[in-house]
Structure formats: C-alpha cells, structure tokens
Amino acid sequence: MSRSSILLILKLVIFTLVFYAFCAFQTSFWPFVLGSFPAPQLWLIMVVFVALKWPSVRAVFFVYFLGLIMTRYSYIPLKMAWTSLVALILFVWFFKNRIHSTSLFYFSILTTSGSLFYAIAYITISRWLEPNPTPIFFLHRLLEMGCNFLFSIPIYKFLDFIDQRFESNPSWGPTSTDHASEVES
Amino acid sequence: MALLPLISINMEQKKTQESWFAQPLSFLSDGFQSLFSGLSLGVRGTTSEYVNLLNIKKDNARLQSELAEIKTRLKLFDESQIEIARLKNILDFQKNTKMELLPAQVIGRDMLPDHKTITINKGRKDGLKHLQAVITVSGAVGYIFRPSEHTSHVMLITDRYSVFDAMIQKTRARGIIEGTSKDGGILQYIDRTEDVKTGDIIVTGGLDNIFPKGFPLAVVTDVERKTKSASLVVNIKPIIESNKIEEVFVVIDAAHEDFFPETTTAAVTKPEGNN
Numbered sequence: 001m002s003r004s005s006i007l008l009i010l011k012l013v014i015f016t017l018v019f020y021a022f023c024a025f026q027t028s029f030w031p032f033v034l035g036s037f038p039a040p041q042l043w044l045i046m047v048v049f050v051a052l053k054w055p056s057v058r059a060v061f062f063v064y065f066l067g068l069i070m071t072r073y074s075y076i077p078l079k080m081a082w083t084s085l086v087a088l089i090l091f092v093w094f095f096k097n098r099i100h101s102t103s104l105f106y107f108s109i110l111t112t113s114g115s116l117f118y119a120i121a122y123i124t125i126s127r128w129l130e131p132n133p134t135p136i137f138f139l140h141r142l143l144e145m146g147c148n149f150l151f152s153i154p155i156y157k158f159l160d161f162i163d164q165r166f167e168s169n170p171s172w173g174p175t176s177t178d179h180a181s182e183v184e185s
Numbered sequence: 186m187a188l189l190p191l192i193s194i195n196m197e198q199k200k201t202q203e204s205w206f207a208q209p210l211s212f213l214s215d216g217f218q219s220l221f222s223g224l225s226l227g228v229r230g231t232t233s234e235y236v237n238l239l240n241i242k243k244d245n246a247r248l249q250s251e252l253a254e255i256k257t258r259l260k261l262f263d264e265s266q267i268e269i270a271r272l273k274n275i276l277d278f279q280k281n282t283k284m285e286l287l288p289a290q291v292i293g294r295d296m297l298p299d300h301k302t303i304t305i306n307k308g309r310k311d312g313l314k315h316l317q318a319v320i321t322v323s324g325a326v327g328y329i330f331r332p333s334e335h336t337s338h339v340m341l342i343t344d345r346y347s348v349f350d351a352m353i354q355k356t357r358a359r360g361i362i363e364g365t366s367k368d369g370g371i372l373q374y375i376d377r378t379e380d381v382k383t384g385d386i387i388v389t390g391g392l393d394n395i396f397p398k399g400f401p402l403a404v405v406t407d408v409e410r411k412t413k414s415a416s417l418v419v420n421i422k423p424i425i426e427s428n429k430i431e432e433v434f435v436v437i438d439a440a441h442e443d444f445f446p447e448t449t450t451a452a453v454t455k456p457e458g459n460n
Contacts, residue, residue: 027304028293036428038298073293075300075330075338075346122299132345134299135367141298 004168011166012062018162019046019066023073038140040147041115043070045155047085048114051092052107053163063089079129080122087121088114104153111152115145275432278322284397285438287311289319291430292336301344301366301427303327307435308335316395318436324401324424325349325389326433337435341427342402343370350390351402356380359390362402362421369406372419381408381419397439 022042030039047066050059067081091114099106119141126134279286293304307313309332319326319339327347331338340347345366352359353375360375372387385405391398403421410417 023296024293027296031294031428043296070296073296075295075302075340075344076297126299132363134345135365137298137367144298 007166007168011163014162014166015046015050015062015159016065016069018159019043019069022046023069027073038143038147040151041144042151042155044088044115044118045111045148045152046159047088048092048107048111048152049156049159049163051089052096052110053160056093060086060089077130080125083125083129084118084122087125088118091117091121104156107156108149108152112145112149115141115148119145271432274322275434279434284436286320286434287313287437289337289433289435291433294428299366300346301341301364302330303339303341303427303430305337305339305433305435306335308333308337310334312437313337313435318396318439319433320396320400320436321425321430321433324403325396326425326427326430328395329435339433342423343368343427348393349396349402350393351387352390353379353381353405354386354388354399354401356385359392360416360419362387368427369420369422370403372403372405372421373416375417375419377410377415377417379417381405381417383407387421397436 026039026042043066047063050062050066054062063085064082067078067085070076070081071078092110095110095113123134123136275288279288287307289305289307291303292306295302303326305319313329313332315329315332317329319328325342327339327341327344329337330340341364342349342362343364343366345364347362347364347370349362350359351362351372353372356379358375358379358381360372362370362372364370375381383405386401387403387405389396389398389400389402396402401424403423405419406422407420408417409420
C-alpha cells in the first residue's frame, strides 16, 4: 500500500473519530453544562469543511457516511439526513466555484450561511418527505447559527491542522524531487 | 537669700490652698498636659488602629476564605439534601411498586432540535428491549426505540414521531397522544361532547402494550372545539420536562399493575416531580 493511501485512510479514520467526538460533545456535554441553550452544530461545520476542502467524490461519499453516523445521535431518518446534507454540499460547492478565497472569515461566513441554508432545506424537505413535518424553531436555529459562526474559527483551525498533517501532496509544501527535476529539464 | 528655703517650706505646709501666682502656671501646665495627653492618645489610637488594620486585613482575608469554604460546603450540603430526597423518592417508588424496574441515568440528548429523544446508560446487556416503557416517579417519559449493547435511545412523548394510547383521568375518554417536537403534544380523537377542561390530567391508556394503564402522562393546556370536526383538539403538556430528566426507570415487567386515580394524582403533585 502506498504512503498516500495510508495517509488517506488515516485521515478518513481521524475525521470520523472527530465527527463522533463533535456529536458526543453536542449531545452529552453541552446540554448538561449549559442546559437548553442551543449548542453549536460542530458536525455541520465539519461537513462544510469537507465539502469545501476535499475532492468532490470523496467529500460526497464521506458526508453520506457522516449522515449515517448522525442517525446514531438522533432520531433523524436516513432519508432526511442524506437529502439535507447533499443540499448543504451543493450550497457549499455553489460558492466554492464562484468565490475563491482562503480566508478564515470567508469560511465563517460560509458556515453561517450554510447553517441557514441547512435549516431552510431541512424544514422544506421535512414538509415534502415527512408526514408530520418539523416545526420552525426560529429562535433556536438563529442561536445555533450564531454559535456556529463563533465556533467555526477554532474548528477550522483544528480541522485544517489535521487535514494538512495527513495530506500526501501538501499544496504549499516543498517541491518534490520529481517535480523539481521536471522543471529543471 | 537664706530665707527663701524657709519660705518655700512654709508654702509646702499649705498644700490645699494654691497660691495666687501658681494658679496660672498650673492652668497652663494642665492645659498643655491635657493637650499633649490627648495628642498622645490620638497618636496611640491611630497607631493601634493602623496596627489593628493590618491585623484586620489578615483576619478579613482569613474569614472571607473560611466563609467562602462554608458557603461552598453549605451549597454542597443543600445539593446533597435535595439529591437524597430525590433518590429517596425514587427508592420508595421502586419499593412500593409491583413492577420490575431498572434504574438508568440520562447520558445524552438528541442532536437536532427537530427530534426529542434521550440516551440512557443501560442497553441490551442489561436486558433492555425495543418498546419498553421508560418512566419516572412522576410520570411517563417515553419508550425505548433503539437499544444497543451498553446504551439505549428513548423516544419521548413530545417527539413528533411518537404516538401513545391515552385517556383523560376524570372522564375516562380515550384518545391518541401525538408529539409535536415542541414542548407539548396533541390529544386526538376525543369526542367533542366530552367535558375536557384545562388542567385535566391525562394518563396512559394501556392499550399500546408499552405503559401500564393509568400512569400520568400529561396535563391539558388548551381545548379547541372546531365547528366542522367531530373530535376535539386537546393541546397537552407532558408532566415530565424532558430537559430536566436525570434518572429514569425502564419497566422490565409491568406485572399487570394499573394505577388508580388517587395514586396518579399523588404522583403528579409531588414537588420533586421531574425525576
């Protein structure tokens, strides 16, 4: 097995474990410490990160897998999880292909607007697919978006750190010897 | 000159009467003495106050630290008292019921606001199965929908996917409770001729084979009488506030135990009701 394959598998495993940790933080830590105040959707920030940074096919399949994990932490039906997550990925890609920025603020804005879009998509899909659709929970979702904005900065730093550590072809790393010789010739 | 000592000896013999020329001298000396005495008292007082102040500062710091410690202990004591009362209540309930109950702790809540579920720390290895009732001392909580090896997920009566057989305790009118995923639900299929009022207690109906009959479920908050509908729309609020649940019981075997109105009413009115 090549080094890049090992790094990729390790990255997938670590991102999965981090996703589990994020979900557990939101379901078993936050409510017992801060009560019913809405928790930041760390899992959503991670989905936005994956959709933004990873190659398309890998991102889609990984997000499907994350959707499956989500159903372990909620009663959300799989159809609802997958359709709403795909809608979120498409939203991120729409901006990814039009606005080319690597700033942290751009990521925060994208996460916050992604949260808003996810909430709208979820409510819409729920009315379409579920017999007993979800309520709007306006204030709750609004507070969640605010929390997502605040938490997106440290989460981005953290995820980017892991992403770079397990990257086989770092975008700003030293030029490989093969590439250097190619350039010289 | 030789007479002066004799004169002075003569003057000493009349101590009780101060001579006229000594009076102003005495007056001045008294005045000065009083002044300096007062001054010295003031200085001594200020000095001692300053020294005391240093000591008071130390004492104050020590006392404040002691007070903080006592306050913390008192809070812990109060918390322990509340916990003891709550656990005693739970223990009494477990002792007095015929049902086989398994106590469990809530370890998680649903990740999304769109669903109302909790996770408990008991699973298949403890004998839990799908559709077992989960209750507290005060009322019904929900049922197990996804038991895993070490934990189980419980669907609360407020989840919009949950449906329970229920009846109004006073009139015995039967209906179905559906959750709304907010903090309440709707009791449906109650005949519009039924006398339902705000504050009526709703108990489990027992036909769903999940809960024992007559266990408190919710309280009526509002009754809508739609003109074109044959049934009432009864809005309800669960007796148990889902975000305050800490300990629950899983009903392993209901032992055909039904709850009488007196029992349920007593349970509902208990102050430490949520656990």
